[in-house]
Amino acid sequence: MKGKFITLEGCEGVGKSTQLNMLKEYLEKTGQEAFFTREPGGTPVAEAIRKILLDQSLTIEPKVEAMLFATARISHIDEVIIPNLEQGKIVISDRYIDSSLAYQGFARNLGLDFVQTVNKYAFDVCMPDCTIFIDMDPEFSWRRQKGNKISNDRLENEKLEFHKGCYIGFTELAKVFKDRIIKIVPDIDKNETHRRIVEALKNKGVIK
Ligand code: TYD
Numbered sequence: 001m002k003g004k005f006i007t008l009e010g011c012e013g014v015g016k017s018t019q020l021n022m023l024k025e026y027l028e029k030t031g032q033e034a035f036f037t038r039e040p041g042g043t044p045v046a047e048a049i050r051k052i053l054l055d056q057s058l059t060i061e062p063k064v065e066a067m068l069f070a071t072a073r074i075s076h077i078d079e080v081i082i083p084n085l086e087q088g089k090i091v092i093s094d095r096y097i098d099s100s101l102a103y104q105g106f107a108r109n110l111g112l113d114f115v116q117t118v119n120k121y122a123f124d125v126c127m128p129d130c131t132i133f134i135d136m137d138p139e140f141s142w143r144r145q146k147g148n149k150i151s152n153d154r155l156e157n158e159k160l161e162f163h164k165g166c167y168i169g170f171t172e173l174a175k176v177f178k179d180r181i182i183k184i185v186p187d188i189d190k191n192e193t194h195r196r197i198v199e200a201l202k203n204k205g206v207i208k
Pocket residue numbers: 011012013016039040054069094095096097098099100101103104153155156
């Protein structure tokens with residue numbers, strides 16, 4: 001594939017959106033063509049599945065949840081990620097496969113084998129060149145997030161224990177996929193966090 005595929009991962013409230021906006025500005029300023037997208041979502045079908053996944057009025061069985069994320073991902077890969085990579089763009093996704101491994105594999109206790117199996121298509125055809133994991137303790141990030149707003153999101157509203165499970169998951173994944181996943185410990189200064197992310201991506205050769 002001509003382009004580069006970058007994903008950004010982490011627990012709720014770690015400042016992913018702020019960092020994505022800063023990265024977008026940096027790439028625009030430096031004349032690098034990038035396409036920003038998110039999961040679950042990115043295509044009409046995946047956005048419809050997203051509504052189901054985040055709907056608080058639904059109780060979704062963990063295996064079904066994992067398969068819905070994986071299904072939305074297939075649509076995202078085929079209709080958005082691959083076509084943009086083929087055009088030589090840098091594709092940056094807010095969450096991707098590691099969220100499934102951390103949230104469904106670890107926090108929901110489905111195990112990595114199950115989640116890897118339902119995501120076989122992603123593993124076979126479209127793995128990120130580089131993943132940034134914003135490493136912030138959910139004890140802090142989740143409480144901060146909760147303090148900021150009342151959420152209507154089914155997953156965001158899970159208990160702290162669940163988010164701790166996600167964090168352990170991401171930490172383990174960073175060990176398993178150490179060539180792909182870069183851990184960035186955020187600074188209290190968002191500009192410094194941005195600098196660390198840009199430096200890491202440059203070192204990986206996925207941006208200039
Ligand atoms: P979103 O509002 O996009 O969360 P955030 O702003 O924190 O990225 O909601 C997506 C939610 O779905 C979030 O709680 C993480 C979760 N998720 C999974 O559980 N598995 C997945 O594979 C993906 C992509 C997301």
